[in-house]
Amino acid sequence: MTGLELQLLAGAYAVSRLSPDEPLPDWARGELQALIRTPDELSIVSTADSVPESVRSEPGWRVLRVAGPLDFSLVGILATLTGALARADIAVFSLSTFDTDYLLVRECDLERALRALESDGHRITPASDARPGQGGK
Numbered sequence: 361m362t363g364l365e366l367q368l369l370a371g372a373y374a375v376s377r378l379s380p381d382e383p384l385p386d387w388a389r390g391e392l393q394a395l396i397r398t399p400d401e402l403s404i405v406s407t408a409d410s411v412p413e414s415v416r417s418e419p420g421w422r423v424l425r426v427a428g429p430l431d432f433s434l435v436g437i438l439a440t441l442t443g444a445l446a447r448a449d450i451a452v453f454s455l456s457t458f459d460t461d462y463l464l465v466r467e468c469d470l471e472r473a474l475r476a477l478e479s480d481g482h483r484i485t486p487a488s489d490a491r492p493g494q495g496g497k
Contacts, residue, residue: 363481364441365427368474372467374408375453376417377401387412392423392462394455405455405464421453421464424473424484428460437461441477448476 369391378385382402384395390407397403404411408419426437438454438461445452445465450473453464465473474484 369423372408374419376404444480
């Protein structure tokens, strides 16, 4: 598979957990919002600053979006990206939508993740605060 184009979303995100019977929260915000209900939990991905302190949460994630839309017949998109990150010993949290895929990497691993993906032939389109210490807000 040839190199993919990814966009780094601005800001830090959190992955939160509520009990499965909780109503959908009105506090979830961000360019990416994901709410996934299973019999065991309600998982939420949203901007870290939108999560109330009382909610069980893992903050400190950055989001990479695969440029899409992607055709459903494409095979190996996530495997290609997660393989590059696995070789660099970087954990990932992934999500898929109708149009594309999203990878969340810990903020502390962001620079290594970007280098690993770029050295594997992928292109990163930086957001205004894409790389710590390189402009932005």
